[in-house]
Amino acid sequence: MKKNRLGRTGIEVSALCLGSMTWGSQNTMEEGHAQIDRALERGLNFIDTAEMYPVNPIAKETIGRTEEVIGEWFAKSGRRDEVVLASKHSGEGMKHAREGAPISSKTIPEAVEGSLRRLKTDYIDLYQFHWPNRGSYMFRKNWQYDPSGQDKTATLAHMEDALEALQKQVDKGNIRAFGLSNESAWGTAQWLRMSEDKGLPRVASIQNEYSLLCRLYDTDLAELSVNENVGLLAFSPLAAGLLTGKYQGGAVPEGSRMTLNETLGGRKTGRALDAVGAYLEIAARHGLDPAQMAIAWCMTRPFMGSVIFGATSVTQLDVALGAGNVSLSDEVLEEIDAAHRAHPMPF
Template sequence: MKMNPLGRTGLTVSELCLGTMTFGTQTSEAEGHAQIDRALADGINFIDTAEMYPVNPVSKETVGRTEEIIGTWNAANPARRGDFILATKHSGEGMQHVRDGAPISAATIPQTIEASLRRLRTEYIDLYQFHWPNRGSYMFRRNWSYDPSGQNREETLANMEACLDALQTQVDKGNIRHFGLSNESAWGTAQWLRLAERTGGPRVASIQNEYSLMCRLYDTDLAELSVNEDVGLLAFSPLAAGLLTGKYQAGAVPEGSRMSLVPELGGRKGPRAFAAVAAYLEIAERHGLDPVHMALAWCRTRPFMASAIFGATRMEQLDRALGSVEVVLSDAVLAEIDAAHRAHPMPY
């Protein structure tokens, strides 16, 4: 398992990160614990969660349950807490199941961190991330009609500065170690970096945005920012919500799958998406590759990648993803992937 730097923190994270957003809905507590054990045994040192998890569906009744499942594992394995980097997230404005949709602010940060610490049964969080910006985001398929003209720059920057101050207080207390973003833009990340340098607050270590063969919004301005500012990408949905496995081709909807619970896959489902998947599946077949291995190995080739976050509802899916670390893509495969991307850009 290759290790990559986590920004300028001095920490290194495994090229694969265990995502846990199904722990508590599709994945039971016992299965979640077994997945943590297996992931750590196979060299993963990075686990990602969020206060709002689990998903499929997100509900008020289950908010925080994923953190609780990780917490019971921590309680049963107290000597192993130092074996892995633990990341969680503060929900952004509009999440009605959490704080009635209140925005991220200096007032919400301490209480939210304390609640996560209690559920996770840990004394510290290695990477504390803002799940999405208060001002909104072009992620989640909103890029098609994204319009930032209604933003208030002064309010945004004032909130950022106040949040950095509150985060630094949490660093000083030992509750969190480092700070990261999620579903952010190049402009937003640049402002967080600029304000941290000016105020001495915690520097952004990473950005957790969607990224896969099917979703490559990160490839331009954010790629440049990542490389020049040492802010690595934590790619979520590197398998395009399961599309790149091929299991949804030809109208198939496996029982218990994400599509069986969320039919539109968060706006990813559509004829152009299935055509793009077919192109990538053909490349994998031509070269004798497991399409899951190809998709995850491709992430490893990107110059800004810190870690690819994958989720597994069942142990066999986890084992399949872990096998990707043995795969190195040839120049021929990479050239064909590039051609497929040009032929099927922005499929959802």
Template sequence: MKMKKLGSSDIEVSTLCLGSMTWGTQNTAEEGHAQIDRALAAGINFIDTAEMYPVNPISAETVGRTEEIIGQWFARDQRRADVVLATKHSGEGMAHVRDGAPISSKTIPQTIEQSLKRLKTDYIDLYQFHWPNRGSYMFRKNWSFDPSSQNRAETIAHMEDALGALQDEVKRGTIRSFGLSNESAWGLTQWAAVAERTGGPRPISVQNEYSLMCRLADTDVSETCVNEEIDMLAFSPLAAGFLTGKYQNGEIPAGSRMSLNQDLGGRKTDRAFEAVAAYLNVARNHGLDPVHMALAWCETRPFMGSVIFGATTMDQLETALGAISVTLTPAVLEELDAVHKAHPMPY
């Protein structure tokens, strides 16, 4: 397992990260615990979760359940020191928590305390804001994104307010570092600049959707990541399962994400299936498992910190772990670039 320091911090993480968003709906607590055991045995030390998990569906009744499942594992095995733990504070509009209140110095302390209680731990290694208060172009909103209603002064004031509260938590020892999610290049730059000006914790990571089929980060965000020492944590590196090939030819496996979310959050388009066919052809031509190829490709990106993958079965987990030993050749990388040029932004 390859390891690296995350962003400008001294926190060392595996370049594959175990996602947990199905634990509590599609997966039982026992299945979640078994996944943690297997991932750690394979050399993964990084687990990502969020206060709003699990998903598929998200509901008021299940908010926090995934953190509770991880907390049960910590209580059972007493191996907290073996895990780099990341969780997230939901942004404005999440009606099931705090009545949808925006992130602020008022919400941060109570939200951290609630996560710590569920996780049965004294500290969180990486505390992330799940999405910006001002909104985001992620989740297919890029097609109609319009920032003209944003108020720059209010945004900067919010950043100063939030970083002050986060710095208090760093001093208390409840969090070790700060990260962002679903952020833009401008947002990352402003968070870094405000942190330097105020002395608040500097962001060390940004968790955005990134895969062979979703490469919005390749230009501005990647440049920001490299120059600001903010590492990318890629979520949905298998494009919500598309890149496994399991949805080709009209297939919708029982219990799969598409069986629960018919359009995969706006990802299901004719162009998506065409792109998948082209990527599967590259894997086939080079004798690669498409899952291994997709995960290993993400790891090659110069701005990547860790690649977050999830599994609903142990077989899926074992397949993903096979990417640990895969190195893509220059010929494969060249063909993947060619497919991207032929099938850009398929959803």
């Protein structure tokens, strides 16, 4: 499988990344291990997780369980060196981690050590901040986003404080690279400037939502990514399953995410279902699996570092992995552009 360099680091990651947020809730440990085995067999080397996983739901009783699933696989397989591992420090308000404390030099050592212990490893390749202390316009907050209450001085002081703490983790060998998640262009630019001014860890990637239905990244962040060599790690490339077509016509398959989250985190709207219909028609016209088309399209984007997908079955996993072998024609790409113009920002 194609590999991409992670920012300006020497780390090479597969163009597809195995997401893990259902392991420990919708998936058993054994199922998680089977997914890792299959993904590596098919050429992936990149796994993404977070200290707060699993989700659906996020619960005090299960937080950290996904990292434990991965840790048990490392211990059992002895294949830690074959994996580029990414995890995340939860942001302010996540009450099940450090009582919702914001990210700071006080929380970073504790969070890193906790993840290392659960993951049964000596190091994390990419350590990400799950969302910024000041808040984010992600997860449908863009419709009423208002940054006027932010304190720029406090934000910059926090960034310097956090980067200094990250440098200590790098010096200890606990982490190799630093990434952001659910960030903006301005925020990422400030992290970059601070790291370069102070000689501290530089942002290697941004993990934001991105799909045929969610293209907030296409303008300012795209420009930043290309010019600053900070690749996107796209999550929800199938828009929580909408782009597979399985929810069309009011269907709610048993065991699907919609049975646990009725609105799919605000993604299920009439306009979204209409947009999905347009993309399904394109896939059908060209003999493509719609999920593979959606993932393969993400892989064509000029700022893409890796596309993160999750699966609750090995069958779903195999479909997603197959996207790595799909090449989209110019005609398909043109039709996708036309559908996007007709159905912009559907949720």
